[in-house]
Amino acid sequence: MVINIKTVRDDRYRFVHTMDLDSGFYYRTGIFDQFGHETDQDPFMAQYPHLLDVGIMGHCVHGKSGLCLKAGVQCYQDGLHKEEPNMSVDDFQMIMDQSRGKLHQVALGGRGDPDMHEDFEAIVASARTVDIVPNLTTSGFGLTKENVKIMKRYCGAVAVSWYRSSYTLQSIDMLLSYGIKTNIHYVLGNNSIDEAIAILENDSLPEGINRIIFLLHKPVGLGTQDQVLQISDPKVAYFFSLFQNESIIDRAGFDSCTVPGLINHDTVIHEGSLDTCEAARFSAYIAPDMMMTPCSFDQEYKWGISLREYSIQDAWEHKKFNDFRNTLQRSCPYCSKRASCLGGCPIKKEIVLCKTLQEGN
Numbered sequence: 001m002v003i004n005i006k007t008v009r010d011d012r013y014r015f016v017h018t019m020d021l022d023s024g025f026y027y028r029t030g031i032f033d034q035f036g037h038e039t040d041q042d043p044f045m046a047q048y049p050h051l052l053d054v055g056i057m058g059h060c061v062h063g064k065s066g067l068c069l070k071a072g073v074q075c076y077q078d079g080l081h082k083e084e085p086n087m088s089v090d091d092f093q094m095i096m097d098q099s100r101g102k103l104h105q106v107a108l109g110g111r112g113d114p115d116m117h118e119d120f121e122a123i124v125a126s127a128r129t130v131d132i133v134p135n136l137t138t139s140g141f142g143l144t145k146e147n148v149k150i151m152k153r154y155c156g157a158v159a160v161s162w163y164r165s166s167y168t169l170q171s172i173d174m175l176l177s178y179g180i181k182t183n184i185h186y187v188l189g190n191n192s193i194d195e196a197i198a199i200l201e202n203d204s205l206p207e208g209i210n211r212i213i214f215l216l217h218k219p220v221g222l223g224t225q226d227q228v229l230q231i232s233d234p235k236v237a238y239f240f241s242l243f244q245n246e247s248i249i250d251r252a253g254f255d256s257c258t259v260p261g262l263i264n265h266d267t268v269i270h271e272g273s274l275d276t277c278e279a280a281r282f283s284a285y286i287a288p289d290m291m292m293t294p295c296s297f298d299q300e301y302k303w304g305i306s307l308r309e310y311s312i313q314d315a316w317e318h319k320k321f322n323d324f325r326n327t328l329q330r331s332c333p334y335c336s337k338r339a340s341c342l343g344g345c346p347i348k349k350e351i352v353l354c355k356t357l358q359e360g361n
Contacts, residue, residue, distance in 0.1 A: 006104050006131060012047040019104035021133050024156045024181070026050070026105070042339075045281040045325065048102040048316060053296055054095060055110030056117050058084035058288035061142070068139075068222070073163065073187050075111075075222045082111060087288040089119045093126050095286060098312045100130040105156065108136040109296070110288055115147045124154040137185050139163055140171025148178050157181040159213065169206060176208040183210050183253070189217030189227035193235050200242045205251060216257040218348050220297045231264065231353045240265035260344040261353030263337050271340045279346075280324040284316065294324045297347050332357065 004021040017028035028050075031041045059082070060075070068075040087110070099106075106127055108114040114136040117123060127134040133156040140160045151158055160172050162184050175182045184205065188196055196214065199205060205212055219225045229236050243249055244267055254262065259276040262269055275282075280294035286307065287293070292315045293304040303324050305315035315321065324346060331343025335356065344352030 008102065008104075010043070010047050013043045013045060015043045017046070017050060019133075021104065021131060021156070024105070024133065024135070044329070048099075048313060049282060049284045050103065051105055051107060051278070051283040052095065052099065052103060052312075053107045053109060053283060053285040054087070054092065055285065055287045055296065056087040056092060056108050056114055056123060057110030057112035058086045060112030061116050068163075073161065084111070084288055086110075086117055087123075087290075089122045089126065091290055092123050095307075095312065096126055096130045096132060099132060103132055105133045105135060108134055113138045113141070113143075115143060115151070120147060121150045121154075124150060128154050135159075137161060138171065139168075141165075141167050143167075143171045143174060145174065148174050148180070151175070152178045152180055155180070157183060157210070159183040159185040162186045162212075172206050172209065176206075181210050182208070184212045186212055186214050187217050188214045188229065188239075188258070190229060190233075191227055192217075193229065193239055197235070197239055197242070200239075200248050200252070203248075203251075209251075211251055211253045213253040213255065214258055215255045216261075216351055216353075218257070218297055218345075218351055220299055220348065225350070228351055229261075229353065231261075231355045236261070236353065237265060240267055243267035243269055257345055257351060258353070260341050260357075263340050264354055271337075274340060276340060276342050277328060277345060280316075280321045281328070284312075284321075286312075294321060295347060297345075 005018060006021060007016060007018045009016050014032045015029045017026070019026050028043065030039050031043050032038055114120065115138050124134045135155060135157045137159040138161070158175055158180050160168060160175070160182065162168060172182055186192070186196060199212070217223060217227045217229065219228055240261055243252070246268060249269060256275055256277050259274050262274060263271055285293050285296040290307040291301050291304040292307050292312065293301055298304065303320045305318050305320060307315060310318065327346040328342040332338045332341070341354070344354060344357070349357065
């Protein structure tokens, strides 16, 4: 069996990162000292992003139907009202060419299902030509066998948004039938936490699913403030308490926005296995119009840089990205848990599940 592993040494920040292009396993070491010995100090950032979230979709073909809202999901990219051109194959290829040998995985997204892109196969195929693994998230609505076959050939993993509908389960079944590693992406807010608790308590995930990934609701785009979870809510405390059960942990995962909640509640998850906000440290978002910003939740492009004017490397080293990093580096200087948390989200502080922060102490 051929093991397709790529290892890159980051000479600027003195660590090594490894990616298995078949399984998707990603690992990075601690910082190496002047003698070449690995320390237990985690690197703060990389000299080039390890993950690019690329919004290939400028508009949502399902947007006018209000598909997300009907499913109880408030689209943070506002696919209901915003319509822009999808990213071109040439633009995507430029991103891939600049990332050759530096980047090993790309997440496809944007304002709509990536598998609805008019040049979907050309895009995922172009990533593989430079040894970059494309992953994506889809609602599953309109998913075809032809596109599932394309995913099987080129993609590492596929996530299905939990839209609580027959097409959700049908798309999961279709992906699993082709042997594709399939996750569920579940937006965790006030309107969904009861269901999330019931799913975990009853182990009612579809059979064959790799993991359910909990994504914290953000008040961005169509996302409303009333759905933001509160650290003082007993339901929130109970939800996290369920992760004292290792069998539940084995079937779950979290976005980095959820990390403050994990470290501020009693779980058996080792803090060393958690990675807090990676924006501008190890990841970045590129919008369909070729604006690069630390995170896709920066919908106003406060930290945005145009890749029509700058290379990805130059954008990564731009003052705006450094300003974003400085927010993380300077946050909560006296907190004993800051190394694991870095103060949480710099874009929407109200989502950070930390009692001290929310009380303004």
